[in-house]
Amino acid sequence: MACPNLDKLRYFLGIKVTQSNNGIVISQNKYALDILEETGLMNSKSVDTPMDIDTKLLSNQGESLSDPEQYRRLVEKLNYLTFTQPVISFAISVMSQFLNSPYEDHCNAVIRLVKYIKGSLGKGLLYDSNNSTKVLYYSDVDSTEINF
Numbered sequence: 001m002a003c004p005n006l007d008k009l010r011y012f013l014g015i016k017v018t019q020s021n022n023g024i025v026i027s028q029n030k031y032a033l034d035i036l037e038e039t040g041l042m043n044s045k046s047v048d049t050p051m052d053i054d055t056k057l058l059s060n061q062g063e064s065l066s067d068p069e070q071y072r073r074l075v076e077k078l079n080y081l082t083f084t085q086p087v088i089s090f091a092i093s094v095m096s097q098f099l100n101s102p103y104e105d106h107c108n109a110v111i112r113l114v115k116y117i118k119g120s121l122g123k124g125l126l127y128d129s130n131n132s133t134k135v136l137y138y139s140d141v142d143s144t145e146i147n148f
Contacts, residue, residue, distance in 0.1 A: 015084060016124075027124030028084045032117050035077055039114050046119030047112055050091040055109060057094060062104040071102040074110055081117065084124050088113060 009017045018025045036042045065071055075095050082089045091113050098106040 023129040024127045025124045047115045050088050050116045
């Protein structure tokens with residue numbers, strides 16, 4: 001029995017896959033837009049960094065949230081976004097520390113992260129097809145080249 005002729009992969013588990021001669025780009029723009037829509041932050045102003053460096057998040061800080069489950073769901077959704085936006089991984093790890101007992105300050109930090117995501121729409125990860133053993137990493141600050 002012959003397999004049907006399959007087209008190029010376009011979406012997999014909510015991750016958009018774009019293939020070209022230059023390589024493969026994966027992104028989660030639709031997923032990020034859904035988060036912005038759900039949180040009501042579609043028209044908000046974006047921010048340049050995932051976390052405010054002057055904010056110290058502590059347990060039992062500020063007012064307790066009336067619906068901590070909403071915080072948990074949002075952090076879990078943002079955690080899934082780290083597949084294509086690894087720059088938010090540290091912020092997510094910090095915010096995940098407060099899943100059991102989130103407070104207003106923790107919620108404000110998550111809202112800031114969503115605003116950062118808004119500014120990063122259209123970005124993704126490129127897996128270059130040049131067969132090089134170099135890994136080039138870009139962050140908000142600098143770029144580093146690693147040779148294997």
